[in-house]
Amino acid sequence: xxxxxxxxxxxxxxxxxxxxxxxxxxxxxxxxxxxxxxxxxxxxxxxxxxxxxxxxxxxxxxxxxxxxxxxxxxxxxxxxxxxxxxxxxxxxxxxxxxxxxxxxxxxxxxxxxxxxxxxxxxxxxxxxxxxxxxxxxxxxxxxxxxxxxxxxxxxxxxxxxxxxxxxxxxxxxxxxxxxxxxxxxxxxxxxxxxxxxxxxxxxxxxxxxxxxxxxxxxxxxxxxxxxxxxxxxxxxxxxxxxxxxxxxxxxxxxxxxxxxxxxxxxxxxxxxxxxxxxxxxxxxxxxxxxxxxxxxxxxxxxxxxxxxxxxxxxxxxxxxxxxxxxxxxxxxxxxxxxxxxxxxxxxxxxxxxxxxxxxxxxxxxxxxxxxxxxxxxxxxxxxxxxxxxxxxxxxxxxxxxxxxxxxxxxxxxxxxxxxxxxxxxxxxxxxxxxxxxxxxxxxxxxxxxxxxxxxxxxxxxxxxxxxxxxxxxxxxxxxxxxxxxxxxxxxxxxxxxxxxxxxxxxxxxxxxxxxxxxxxxxxxxxxxxxxxxxxxxxxxxxxxxxxxxxxxxxxxxxxxxxxxxxxxxxxxxxxxxxxxxxxxxxxxxxxxxxx
Numbered sequence: 001x002x003x004x005x006x007x008x009x010x011x012x013x014x015x016x017x018x019x020x021x022x023x024x025x026x027x028x029x030x031x032x033x034x035x036x037x038x039x040x041x042x043x044x045x046x047x048x049x050x051x052x053x054x055x056x057x058x059x060x061x062x063x064x065x066x067x068x069x070x071x072x073x074x075x076x077x078x079x080x081x082x083x084x085x086x087x088x089x090x091x092x093x094x095x096x097x098x099x100x101x102x103x104x105x106x107x108x109x110x111x112x113x114x115x116x117x118x119x120x121x122x123x124x125x126x127x128x129x130x131x132x133x134x135x136x137x138x139x140x141x142x143x144x145x146x147x148x149x150x151x152x153x154x155x156x157x158x159x160x161x162x163x164x165x166x167x168x169x170x171x172x173x174x175x176x177x178x179x180x181x182x183x184x185x186x187x188x189x190x191x192x193x194x195x196x197x198x199x200x201x202x203x204x205x206x207x208x209x210x211x212x213x214x215x216x217x218x219x220x221x222x223x224x225x226x227x228x229x230x231x232x233x234x235x236x237x238x239x240x241x242x243x244x245x246x247x248x249x250x251x252x253x254x255x256x257x258x259x260x261x262x263x264x265x266x267x268x269x270x271x272x273x274x275x276x277x278x279x280x281x282x283x284x285x286x287x288x289x290x291x292x293x294x295x296x297x298x299x300x301x302x303x304x305x306x307x308x309x310x311x312x313x314x315x316x317x318x319x320x321x322x323x324x325x326x327x328x329x330x331x332x333x334x335x336x337x338x339x340x341x342x343x344x345x346x347x348x349x350x351x352x353x354x355x356x357x358x359x360x361x362x363x364x365x366x367x368x369x370x371x372x373x374x375x376x377x378x379x380x381x382x383x384x385x386x387x388x389x390x391x392x393x394x395x396x397x398x399x400x401x402x403x404x405x406x407x408x409x410x411x412x413x414x415x416x417x418x419x420x421x422x423x424x425x426x427x428x429x430x431x432x433x434x435x436x437x438x439x440x441x442x443x444x445x446x447x448x449x450x451x452x453x454x455x456x457x458x459x460x461x462x463x464x465x466x467x468x469x470x471x472x473x474x475x476x477x478x479x480x481x482x483x484x485x486x487x488x489x490x491x492x493x494x495x496x497x498x499x500x501x502x503x504x505x506x507x508x509x510x511x512x513x514x515x516x517x518x519x520x521x522x523x524x525x526x527x528x529x530x531x532x533x534x535x536x537x538x539x540x541x542x543x544x545x546x547x548x549x550x551x552x553x554x555x556x557x558x559x560x561x562x563x564x565x566x567x568x569x570x571x572x573x574x575x576x577x578x579x580x581x582x583x584x585x586x587x588x589x590x591x592x593x594x595x
Contacts, residue, residue, distance in 0.1 A: 004451040008400030010206030012416040017173035017198040019091050021242050026052035034242065036249040036265065037081040043249060043265060051085075054151060058089035059169075060161035061154025065120065065142050069094035069169055072116045072181060074140075076100040076109065076132070077124030078252035079229045082146045084238055086122055087229070089154070091198075094169035097180045098193075099230035101573045102128060103566050108191070110135040115423065116181050116193060122150060175199030181423055182232055182375050193423030194375045196232075203416040204236060204378040205243040207399040212369070214386055215269050215345055216244035224267040224340075226251035226258055226276075228573050233350050236379035237271045262340040270343055273350035275481075275575045277357055277368065282484040282509055284335055289484075290512040300331035304363025305356065308391065324363070332364040339366065347371055349380060351576060352455060354478045355392035362391065370394050372455060376432070376439055377401075378417040382453050393452035403453055404438060410459050411445040412438035444472065461579065463494045471499055471552045476544045477577075480554075483540030484509045485533075488564040488571075490582050491554065492590050500593040501557040502586055503537060504564055528559040556593050560586065 025032065025048040034051045036043035046054075067073060073090045075097060077083055090097045098116045100109060102124055109132050113121065120142040123129050129145050136143070144150045179198045183191035209216040223241055225248055227234035241248040251261040254276070262270075281301075288297035307324045310316040316324075336343065346361070349371045361368045371383035372394035382403060384395035397403045401415035418439045422428045432440050444457045457472025465471065473491035480489045480501065487506040493499040510527070514520055517532060527533055537559060545553040564570035570582050583590065 001447045001449055001451065003402065003404040004397055004447055004453075005402040006397045006399050006451075008203075008207060008416075009210040010203065010400070012400070013175040013199050013202045013206075016175065016202065017091065017170065017177060018179060018201055018239065019088065019170040019173065021239070022048075022052050022055055022088050022092075023170070025242075025245060029245070032245060033247050034245065035081065035084065036247065038250075041260075041264065048245075054085050054155075055088045055092055056163065056166055057155035057158060058085055058151055059092035059166055060158025061156070062089060062093040062095065062120070062158070063161050063165060063169070064158040067093050067095050067120060069172060070096065070178075071120075072096045072098050072118040073120045073122070074098040074100055074113060074116065074118040075122045075230075076102055076104070076128055077122070077146055077230075078102050079225055079227065079234060079250050080124070080146070080252045081250050082151060083229045084242075084248075084250070085151060087235075087238065088242075091173065091179065092166055092170050094172060096178045099180065099182055099235070101228060101230045103573060106131055106135050110137070111190060112183050112193075113137050113140050115183075115190075120144070122146060173198060175202060176420075178420070180235070182230075182235070184375055192425055192428055194232075195420040195423050196375075196378055197420055200378040200417055200419065201236075201239050203400060204380065204398070205240040207401075207417075208236070208380060208383065209240055209244045211383065211399050212347075212385055215347075215369075216240065216246055218268060220247075220268070222247035222249070222265070222267045223269055223271065224249050224251055224261055224265050225271075226254045226261070227272065231350075231573055232373075232375040232379045233271070233273070259338065262338070266340040266342045268342050269345045269347070270339065271347040271349070273575060274348055274353040274357070274478075275351070277346075277348060277353065277361065278481060279506075280335070280338060281357060281360065281482075282506060284331075284338070285484045286509040286512040288331075289516060297331060300327040301360055303327050304332065304361075305359040306363070308359035308363040311362070312391065328365070335361075335364045336366060345369060345386065347383070349373060352394075352474060352478050354482060356479075356482060358391040372443075372453060373417075374441060376419045377413055377415075377441075378419070381413050381415075381417060384452075388452075390448075390450070390452040393448070393454050395453065396451045397453075403447065405445060405447055406434075406440075408459075409444040409446070409456075411441040411443045411453070411455070413441055414438045463491065463499065465493050465496060465498065465551075471548070475547050476501070476552075476554060479544035479547050480540050483537070483543070485513060485536060486540055488577060489557075490564075490577055490579065492583065492593070496594055498555040499552060500590070501541070501554045502582065502589060503557050503559050504562065505559065507563065525561045528561050534559065558589055558593055560589065 030049035032048045033045045034048050035046040073095050098118050114137045122144045124146045177198050180196050181193040225237050249265045288294050303323045345367045347369050353370045369384040371380040373379045373381040382395040382397050404412040442459050445455045457474050463471040476491045477489050488504045490502045541554050
């Protein structure tokens with residue numbers, strides 16, 4: 001099958017805009033709990049009526065500062081409660097939101113503010129304000145700081161603005177009005193501004209919410225948003241939750257607070273990138289190993305995977321059922337408890353999850369519905385549903401969307417979720433669309449006989465060895481990252497005689513391995529050359545190589561004494577490796593693999 005089209009559940013909007021999601025909920029269900037804001041170590045409920053009141057008050061402050069209909073206002077912060085209020089406040093004021101990652105450099109911020117023409121900027125902290133102040137363009141005339149009680153400051157400044165002015169502005173917005181300019185992560189060249197309209201989001205969220213109604217519309221349903229709202233996936237979660245009336249809380253520090261916030265908020269389902277699910281799995285395995293129960297955990301994992309695979313086959317042998325029930329008490333219940341105890345399902349996107357983890361979590365009682373999309377498709381273009389689920393695939397197109405596989409294997413996408421185009425960049429627009437206006441994803445894929453899409457690699461990331469072999473690195477990298485001791489990896493070999501890899505270590509998992517193997521006191525630099533550790537990583541490489549032919553397999557690898565990080569410039573905000581940055585910084589190490 002080369003093309004699949006799924007009819008829309010929610011037709012493309014011909015009127016209305018995103019502000020209606022808040023205003024209508026406040027009108028029809030004023031006491032419905034929509035949000036929870038952090039309060040000490042607990043949470044304070046926010047009703048639909050209170051939500052709208054805060055949004056209106058902040059919008060009035062923006063108007064008082066001179067923000068006009070169509071103006072761009074940037075937000076630079078981690079995920080937090082104030083971001084959701086300000087997102088909708090900018091729309092209530094008639095403006096367009098320009099999200100910026102809080103990890104962005106001054107040069108990146110300057111480019112985004114200049115290219116977008118943003119008239120105002122809201123930063124999270126005084127430190128970020130110090131960073132951006134010297135590089136502010138002349139047209140960016142206002143800077144507000146979230147931690148300096150920005151909602152109160154705006155509400156006070158806008159006390160003289162009428163509700164009639166707010167209603168006039170928000171009612172002037174139509175589906176084709178620009179809602180946000182999201183700048184691509186910029187792995188190469190200058191970031192491009194992706195133009196997403198109110199109609200794009202209404203179509204995306206409406207069809208995803210209806211298509212996955214058993215999750216989004218579940219009575220008492222809730223989700224903890226810990227993805228960056230500056231990224232399109234986090235933005236879709238935010239707007240989708242508001243659209244569905246889903247009770248939502250925010251976690252802006254996943255590395256430090258995620259386990260705490262999951263335990264206290266207890267969401268019914270979560271949406272995350274695969275690295276989060278990998279970390280949960282690897283952490284559980286490392287703790288089991290440190291407690292001398294590694295063998296039990298690995299057996300439990302194998303049973304979970306076999307159990308999930310048996311569900312696809314329609315028959316589960318009795319011995320497997322008995323083993324699964326035993327390990328549910330010993331192992332799987334602890335995995336579920338670590339995610340808050342109430343999570344029944346999750347959505348994974350942003351990168352490939354892999355069939356192994358998908359089967360493990362489903363076997364452990366948490367169904368992960370993998371999806372696929374890009375900033376240019378308003379997040380998800382395809383999604384597995386509880387009613388149509390194929391582990392290892394990224395699902396079928398969301399309703400209203402068409403997916404086609406081009407002659408060269410590239411995934412093409414069409415539908416009301418596809419962006420209007422890149423901001424002020426005609427050349428990029430010509431390159432990114434076919435003549436009949438299908439969007440070129442840049443990803444390679446295939447569609448099975450039932451319409452499920454499988455992503456097999458990046459068109460532009462294909463490695464061509466000196467022997468002429470084409471290799472998609474993602475297949476190997478996803479497998480190798482599944483090893484508990486591996487944090488990140490980069491497969492190399494372009495114009496080289498064979499495929500090799502750079503590997504970094506997971507600091508938390510390494511501590512347990514060091515203790516168990518009596519290597520305490522050994523430096524990280526020494527560990528990277530330790531024969532025992534190299535042997536363990538080799539098992540992960542061997543497992544990854546099972547997915548490819550011999551000509552595509554990793555022949556050599558080197559363990560680096562440092563990890564790839566966002567702060568170091570190696571990773572994008574969604575934790576994708578910036579291949580060109582890593583290849584340049586570790587050029588000597590790569591060359592040593594072939595010397």
